Amino acid sequence: MTTTHVPNSPDSSRDPKALYGGKGSRRITVRDIAAAKARGEKWPMLTAYDAMTASVFDEAGIPVLLVGDSMGNCHLGYESTVPVTMDEIAVLSAAVVRGTKRAMIVADLPFGSYQEGPVQALRSATRLIKETGAGAVKLEGGERSAEQIKLLVEAGIPVMAHIGLTPQSVNAFGGYTVQGRGEEAAQQLLRDAKAVQDAGAFSVVLELVPAELAAEVTRTLHIPTVGIGAGSQCDAQVLVWTDMAGMTSGRVPRFVKQYAQLRDVLGDAARAFAEDVVDGAYPAEEHAFH
Ligand code: KIV
Secondary structure, three states: OOOOOOOOOHHHOOOHHHOOOOOOOOOOOHHHHHHHHHHOOOEEEEEOOOHHHHHHHHHOOOOEEEEOOOHHHHOOOOOOOOOOOHHHHHHHHHHHHHOOOOOEEEEEOOOOOOOOOHHHHHHHHHHHHHHHOOOEEEEEOOHHHHHHHHHHHHOOOOEEEEEEOOHHHHHHHOOOOOOOOOHHHHHHHHHHHHHHHHHOOOEEEEEOOOHHHHHHHHHHOOOOEEEEOOOOOOOEEEEOHHHHOOOOOOOOOOOOOOOOOHHHHHHHHHHHHHHHHHHOOOOOHHHOOO
């Protein structure tokens, strides 16, 4: 008798490692993501920028990890995502792929790597897929990026789109403000969402969008929506990991829920280590070789 594995069947739904495609035997694919939407299942996504952190999230059962250009602010010490380069995305994406066995890894196309047109986008995306082993790329923009998405998808590269607040355009927006407010802006957001779906994107990030509008987009599209500051009705939710785990210093956006205070934990550990060294308590006899 043969048994068919049903991903995330009711008996496996409590084990996060059993979500969307088996117990670690293969990577999550776009088919698993499409099947989750068809079944009405919500899923989590986190950013990751290095192999070790990525391995923690992979073992925790996070099905999709984004090597986001948020690495600019959260990992590389830039003021925004704008300066992030292809080389930086490539090096960190390859590290995240090496640190994981199961998650789908999405590599972000940085500012300036696809805006010139579809051919530039294809060149950049091909490089990331070939050099890093990532399973998909993400790019920002709705109608304005539809031609790029179409060519990448035709070339066999899965694309996650990103609309609403698109941080690479922060200078044009004049800040990180909620998008899609008012009838005209809401209609534009709906047009953007349909444009990326029609172009072949397998999912779309909705960033800083009113919850009611995000819910309408989610109902309208057959591809999953991934919300960040877009209310509870999206098919998936993404957070920048340093925000989610309390590593970020200072104020975090209102939509962030912090599930730990890693910055305090790490600071305490560093202070305890320093104290032990100064006091001569470390290294102790058990740490020494003779
Ligand atoms: O770069 C990033 O981390 C992102 C997410 C916030 C969606 O684009």
